[in-house]
Amino acid sequence: MTYQDKSIQCSDCGAPFTFTVEEQEFFASKGYTNEPKRCPSCREARKSERYGGTSYGGLRRQMFPVTCAECGNPTEVPFEPRGDRPVYCSDCYRKVRPKRY
Secondary structure, eight states, X not given: OOOXXXXXXXXXXXXXXXXXXXXXXXXHHXXXXXXXXXXXXXXXXXXXXXHTTSSSTXXXXXXXXXXXXXXXXXXXXXXXXXXXXXXXXHHHHHHHSOOOO
């Protein structure tokens, strides 16, 4: 199927925006059959409004300060360490985590 850039009017702010060929191909690859009805800035605003600007429905996830067991750098993790297992910064965790098949 051949795509062409389309000009669409945003249902929220009324501003015209372009639904690009690349976006159309992406939508098709995901199986989406409807075109977007909001411009990118209104989509982002709606997403932020829905999630309160963060994940977890507007609740700020509590972070706990720790020292990485591998490199010794200070970091934060989204769980309270129990002390019975090592805790790593994200860079070191990527190096030591079990490999997936």
